[in-house]
Amino acid sequence: MTPRDTSCAFVPPYLLAHIASTDAPGAERSRDTLVLDQEFRARREARTPTGPAAPPTAAWTVHSADNTTRLPGRPVRAAGQSESGDVAVDEAAEGIAATLRMFADGLGLASYDDAGAPVSLTVHYGQDYDNAFWDGVQLVFGDGDGKVFERFTKPVDVLTHEFAHAVTEHTAGLVYRGQSGALNESVSDVFAACLKQHLRGETAEEGDWLIGEGLFLPTVRARALRDMAAPGTAYDDPVLGKDPQVGHLDDYVETTEDNGGVHLNSGIPNKAFQLAAVAIGGTTLEGAAPIWLAALRSGDVRPTTDFAGFAAATVAVAGEHADAVRQAWAEVGVGLEVGAEPGRPGPGAPVGGSVVRVTRSGGFAGRTASGEVDLEADDPRASDVRHLVDRLDLASARGGPPMPDMFVYRFEVCGAPPVEVPEQQLTDDLAALARIVLARPDDLA
Template identity: 35%
Template sequence: MSCSGHNPVNCIIPPYMLQVLALRGDEDTARMARSLLKQNEQVRDERAEHARAGVPPTDLLSGAFASHALSPSGQLCCPDRRIHDGGFKAALPGTLIRSEGDDPCGVDDADLAYDGAGHVFSLFAEEYGRNSLDGEGMPLVATVHHRRAYNNAFWNGAQMAYGTGDGELFRTFLELSVIGHEMAHGVIQFAGGLIYENQSGALNESIADVFGSLALQRSLGQQVHEADWLVGRGILGPGVNGVALRSMKAPGTAYADDLLGQDPQPWHMDHFVTTTDDHGGVHINSGIPNHAFYLFCNYLGGRSWELPGRIWYRALQSLNNPMASFADWADQTMDAATDLTGRGSIETVLLRRAWKLVGIGF
């Protein structure tokens, strides 16, 4: 693949799932999967070319810290949502159909994207003091109806794009944990980024899953024990044997389908998958830090977006290590927990236990 780990297109559907469809699917399904894999590479190559030309879509080091998130008056800023209709074509962003403050436009997907972006903005602004994805009020640009029967959603470095699904394998991508996941990739990018390969890439995916799940739980007002901890619940088609793309509670159990195969995510380092596919298994091995976060939240109880979310957010802001390993990230979260709760606190003890239970020591 010609793009670098600095310039990924962060898609919600992992390449390993598409590769299985290309092998197991009928002629039409296999053609769709191969086409989608090719399209993803083309968009990645385009983004890498922009970066090589000196016009990256974003400044990776801009707006990383929470000090930029408040207006001069100290009031929390408002989102600037710009939702476009792609007209089932490939060009982005498409036709603007709903701007910030507009009434619902009557296009269900556009209104879902608008509301979802608002929930995610609210999570970062009200809980962590961040003004949009870059910390400096960046407009939240999204496109719905991207391509025809497109089985994916992605963050391309500058905006979100959502397909409608084909109605058989995937029925929608406008589910809040998916919206939160894609937007969180933007936050990660502007916080200095995590190179999209191997363990740092799996951390990139895991942190996006974490904040996607937090956005959903917060919107529903759920306590830790009430949440299902699924990423992409309800997006699988009616004939697929599965509940979601990933499970943070029980990695490896989200689906088991004759066509899609078995969810391959491990929950423990003993089962870490070493592979050259998917940038070194970034969507597979993310299950390990995902499960550590789930365990920590369940040890604490209460609301996951409060102290656990603040620890993960603080750790991201101070990481300054784009090649971080799982152990590096565990250390960073421990430092953040110590800063927020004090050395030797019960919270730091429980966080250390959560990391140990997934096979990551200190």
């Protein structure tokens, strides 16, 4: 059986990396966020809450990490308890309550596993952390840097997006790479948009189809993080760059970064869903969303299903709406015959014998960060990097499947074959090497 992905983050790594590469306000915090996600292993080692215990049968519990990276943190508020007065805690509480109600009452699903599993959430994760993720155990949210990103609990659809990754994990288990990974991302956006429209009382036609609206500070030229109705148009800003999402199979991005472009290519199934929802009419919760959930639970969607296979599964369960769903997929260039997934190109030019390069991709924003140090150059980082390289054993580095919205690191060391390591498998030495190489020299001065 293919291992199921168990972790996800909201901001794509390519967005964080673009911000980090500038001198704009928030760049330093974006670099910090890229590094902080290396500490996934540490998060699992310190699950020692020190606060009021949640009711043993609580449907959900919100914890505070108190700006550390220890999970789950201190219990603050659980289902049935009154507001805490902490804005992020209460936003998370209201968001998860609304999400669970929508899935239960509107879609007939009892929590993410359809067995009423209690949901654990953590806020105030890290220091000015620019991300949110599901780690296979709980939902985790940063406070944002206050320069580019707001609190990640502020837009409720961010929370629903991460919760939906857990739904996918417990249904089809879509592998987080290439087309199946883009479908994994898209499914999360589908249910995020569904909740947003449901809370606003909108029909599919009335919805704005924006994901992460309100996540950016007002000074940033961005309507949201993604636009399901018009992929590639959500933002165009000097710090963020231009939204790189695509919305048609002809424009499919073949890349080794971001787990094969899962955040870039998710715009294709996103657009198909938006077209289907509007064509079916009425509310998304009553129209298109049950079809997508039924496909996930049908058994026809397997961990490595591609766009065409997923399209066929949605048409098969669409009933009277089959023609509308088929036409929606056709408009984004996806036919119903299961085909080979577009290939991913090989790595770029190899590094030289004295160069150490680290590339990090993934994360909710889907951005990629890359850095290199020439051990023979006048670089203040060279001494520390050389010390780490001398004791590294890359041959024994642990690989494994990527996790949704978490990061994957590619290490290229002095001409040796490149090695990819998911962040949850980073050793202390690899984490330190990534931190140094991804930082700019003057950041470590």
